[in-house]
Amino acid sequence: MQLISVDIGSTYTKGALLVLRDGQLHVQARASVPTTQDDLTTGFVQVLLALGVLEEKTQLETLAPTIPVYVSSSAKGGLSVAAVGLVPNVTMEAARLTALSAGGRVSRVFSYLLTAADIELLEQNPPDIILLSGGTDGGNERYVRQNARRLAASTVPSCIVYAGNRQAAEDVERCLRGKPFTVTENILPALDCLNPEPARQVIRELFLQRIVQGKGLERLIRVLRHDPLPTPLAILEFVKILHKHGTDLEDFCLVDVGGATTDYYSALCHPLPGPETVYRGIPEPRIKRTVEGDLGLRVSACSVLDAAGPSLEADVAHAGHRMESLQAYARHVEAAPGHLAACADEACYDRLLFSTCVSIATQRHAGRLRSVYTADGERHVQTGRDLRHVRRIVLTGGYAAHMNLDHCIPAMATVPVDDTGSSILAPRSPVCWIDRDHLVPLAANVAAAHPEAATRLVHDNLVRTRAATVHPHEHPRTSP
Amino acid sequence: MNHPVIVLGVIGADCHAVGNRILDMYFSSRSYHVVNLGVMVSQDEFIDAAIETGAQAILVSSLYGHGEIDCAGLRDRCIERGLDDIILYVGGNLVIGKQRFEEVAAKFRTMGFDRVFGPDADLAVVDRLLRQDIKRRQPCS
Ligand code: B12
Numbered sequence: 001m002q003l004i005s006v007d008i009g010s011t012y013t014k015g016a017l018l019v020l021r022d023g024q025l026h027v028q029a030r031a032s033v034p035t036t037q038d039d040l041t042t043g044f045v046q047v048l049l050a051l052g053v054l055e056e057k058t059q060l061e062t063l064a065p066t067i068p069v070y071v072s073s074s075a076k077g078g079l080s081v082a083a084v085g086l087v088p089n090v091t092m093e094a095a096r097l098t099a100l101s102a103g104g105r106v107s108r109v110f111s112y113l114l115t116a117a118d119i120e121l122l123e124q125n126p127p128d129i130i131l132l133s134g135g136t137d138g139g140n141e142r143y144v145r146q147n148a149r150r151l152a153a154s155t156v157p158s159c160i161v162y163a164g165n166r167q168a169a170e171d172v173e174r175c176l177r178g179k180p181f182t183v184t185e186n187i188l189p190a191l192d193c194l195n196p197e198p199a200r201q202v203i204r205e206l207f208l209q210r211i212v213q214g215k216g217l218e219r220l221i222r223v224l225r226h227d228p229l230p231t232p233l234a235i236l237e238f239v240k241i242l243h244k245h246g247t248d249l250e251d252f253c254l255v256d257v258g259g260a261t262t263d264y265y266s267a268l269c270h271p272l273p274g275p276e277t278v279y280r281g282i283p284e285p286r287i288k289r290t291v292e293g294d295l296g297l298r299v300s301a302c303s304v305l306d307a308a309g310p311s312l313e314a315d316v317a318h319a320g321h322r323m324e325s326l327q328a329y330a331r332h333v334e335a336a337p338g339h340l341a342a343c344a345d346e347a348c349y350d351r352l353l354f355s356t357c358v359s360i361a362t363q364r365h366a367g368r369l370r371s372v373y374t375a376d377g378e379r380h381v382q383t384g385r386d387l388r389h390v391r392r393i394v395l396t397g398g399y400a401a402h403m404n405l406d407h408c409i410p411a412m413a414t415v416p417v418d419d420t421g422s423s424i425l426a427p428r429s430p431v432c433w434i435d436r437d438h439l440v441p442l443a444a445n446v447a448a449a450h451p452e453a454a455t456r457l458v459h460d461n462l463v464r465t466r467a468a469t470v471h472p473h474e475h476p477r478t479s480p
Numbered sequence: 481m482n483h484p485v486i487v488l489g490v491i492g493a494d495c496h497a498v499g500n501r502i503l504d505m506y507f508s509s510r511s512y513h514v515v516n517l518g519v520m521v522s523q524d525e526f527i528d529a530a531i532e533t534g535a536q537a538i539l540v541s542s543l544y545g546h547g548e549i550d551c552a553g554l555r556d557r558c559i560e561r562g563l564d565d566i567i568l569y570v571g572g573n574l575v576i577g578k579q580r581f582e583e584v585a586a587k588f589r590t591m592g593f594d595r596v597f598g599p600d601a602d603l604a605v606v607d608r609l610l611r612q613d614i615k616r617r618q619p620c621s
Contacts, residue, residue, distance in 0.1 A: 087528045112562075138482065138513065139533035191515055191529055278495075278520045372520070374493035375544055381520065 002028070002066075003450075006047055007231060007441040008040055008073040011259065011338070012398065015047035016442045018457075025446070025453040027437070039216040040073070060223050069224050070445035073217070074231035079207045080107040080127040082158070086134035086143050087111060091164070094188045094282050095133045098163070098196040100289045102203035103233035104129070105261075114147050119154045126158045129206055131199065132172070135165030137189045148172040152179065159206055163187045163199040182206075194283050204233055231441055232263060232289065238444035238454070240287050243267035245455040252392040253365070253427065254440070255358050257399055259298035259337050262361040264290045268385060277369070277380045284385045290365050295357040297350060297399050298337035301330035308356045309415060315355070319348055326352060340402075347404055354399060358432075362393070363414050368422035382425070390427040394435060394462060401438035433462040483513040484614050485535040489521035490572075492550030496543035499572065499599075503539065506603045523554050527561050536614045537567035540593075547574045548587065555592025567613050569606070571597035 003025075006015040013036070017029040031050030036043040041060065048054040054063060063069070081104035085092025092111040099106050107127045110118055122130070130151065134144040144164040151160060152175050159180040162172050169183050185198040207230045217228065229237075235256065242249045249267070256263040271284035294303040305312070305327060316323050329349040333339045341347040367384025414426040439461050447454035486507060490500050497519050504516045515533050517525055526538050538558075542550060551570060558566055570593045575584050585596040595609060 087531050089524075090528050090532045134532075136533045138485065139535075140531055141534065188532070191517075191533060278518075280525065372493050374495065375546075376495065379493065379495065379520065 013043035041216040102200040103230040133164040141168040262295040370422040396435035396440040489517035
């Protein structure tokens with residue numbers, strides 16, 4: 001049985017013709033063309049032509065109905081979401097996590113009451129969605145009501161998703177009548193219970209409506225027998241599947257370093273610590289996604305260098321280069337995001353930027369552990385997730401696939417403590433594996449239908465790198 | 481009136497867990513909606529929880545002898561963060577050495593606690609007082 005999987009990215013539209021035989025997926029053909037921004041179907045058709053499943057000039061509509069087509073799209077870099085919560089550490093954080101787990105790009109976060117200035121920001125730069133939350137069920141109603149009233153009185157055109165205190169839902173709905181609006185279940189019905197799924201579903205549907213609008217995708221949908229998926233959501237769902245079906249992938253991280261952002265996913269069997277450690281904050285989900293908007297290899301290359309710690313200078317020197325040359329390269333590629341490394345030096349700069357993105361994103365994704373000295377001795381307080389035992393980091397993305405593996409990727413050092421003195425719960429001695437043929441997004445598309453085969457496909461394509469992230473205090477650096 | 485919402489927790493670096501469990505079980509059985517934060521709870525965590533859950537009262541426990549330091553400023557912080565009229569109770573081992581309970585209780589009341597209890601507090605009495613206090617603070621609408 002043949003299947004087609006296509007991922008319409010912001011720069012490239014990539015596709016594969018897959019064959020499912022004896023429960024295994026094989027890649028029969030691959031194709032990649034620049035994404036055609038004004039009409040996405042043009043690039044899509046080009047990919048199908050290159051895959052040999054469409055004959056020249058024939059219409060999309062004549063595509064053999066026997067071949068299922070799975071499509072994902074990260075149109076416009078994903079859906080922008082403004083997350084509104086009540087207390088910063090509680091519902092605001094829950095709203096942020098929910099938006100990210102739905103594949104959204106969090107453009108802004110707000111807590112307590114929306115001020116006139118906040119509303120003005122939203123009016124001038126409206127996100128696609130405003131996720132309005134606040135209050136556990138039966139809890140605080142005052143803030144969400146007020147915020148709903150302020151949004152109602154504004155000219156903000158964004159679609160508002162209400163996922164706050166259930167008791168206030170009807171009032172909020174009445175108040176926002178006339179605006180694009182959806183009510184769903186509370187993302188935090190009780191303090192110790194995170195419930196992102198219903199809001200995630202709503203955001204996903206809105207995303208679909210939105211990527212379908214214009215750009216020719218309506219036509220595509222008529223031909224497809226499956227709804228297109230937002231790429232980050234497809235990958236998040238795939239991480240869940242890898243977690244369930246993959247060998248050695250019970251607890252792992254998956255990092256997608258792109259031109260503009262670094263998307264970080266992790267799957268953990270037991271995200272909460274045992275009784276010996278006190279846990280603080282809203283409960284960690286098993287599967288988590290975070291997005292670093294300032295870490296990327298092209299559009300965000302300069303901000304990567306701003307965020308880098310002092311260890312980068314040592315890596316640069318070790319690679320036989322000067323910091324100034326790397327900075328000049330970053331400025332160059334930021335201005336010319338289509339640039340591909342043209343010589344060995346540039347390839348090395350890309351590797352340095354890449355490893356910096358991975359190490360910083362790892363540190364930000366990981367939780368923190370701090371010691372509290374009590375009369376009874378030392379106690380540990382944890383916030384966020386503990387990745388220390390994680391052995392595998394999967395690196396995916398077009399850039400990762402093109403990294404020359406004959407050269408060592410600079411060590412991805414993570415620092416052991418942050419500025420506040422808390423330990424960073426990053427993987428202690430992981431091994432990085434590269435998704436060599438960049439199959440993750442394509443396999444993700446078919447994973448819901450063929451979970452085990454998609455897992456195998458990606459698994460067999462992972463190549464172990466010589467680079468290991470190291471915790472300098474635990475593993476002294478050795479030269480490559 | 482709906483079930484009153486109360487926030488429980490043991491403040492500071494205190495990890496005496498048993499009394500906290502008992503308070504949780506007792507007040508839950510008396511049809512309060514109990515939001516229990518467990519041990520080693522900071523002032524802000526009490527306040528965060530009270531804001532989000534719309535709690536009427538915070539019941540702070542301190543067992544290990546540092547209650548006075550840990551509780552100082554809690555009332556001010558509540559007011560600062562918008563909990564103008566939340567009820568604050570404190571209880572546990574607040575008396576150290578040869579102090580008299582009445583002196584200690586007066587000190588905690590000056591710090592802004594509405595009521596102060598010792599380790600031998602009768603929880604049925606606490607329940608009765610708490611209901612009275614909550615009723616008194618209900619806005620007359
Ligand atoms: C068990 C215990 C421990 C265990 C705790 C295990 C655990 N995780 O729970 C361990 C060994 C870890 C421990 C450690 C310490 N402990 Co200790 N511990 C005790 C002990 C023996 C029993 C506590 C208990 O569980 N009581 C049973 C429960 C049901 O009672 P309760 O906690 O008092 O709670 C009730 C009331 O106080 C009241 N109440 C409590 N909070 C509130 C709040 C409100 C609003 C109201 C209305 C009522 C209320 O209602 C509760 C339910 O009935 C007591 C002595 C004692 N007999 O009380 C010492 C005691 C509490 N510990 C004490 C001390 C000093 C310590 C340590 C500092 C060091 C040490 N010397 O051992 C450390 C501190 C650790 C820390 N960071 O918190 C002292 C405290 C002295 C003081 N406050 O002046 C005590 C009193 C012993 C003593 N006489 O010296 N301890």
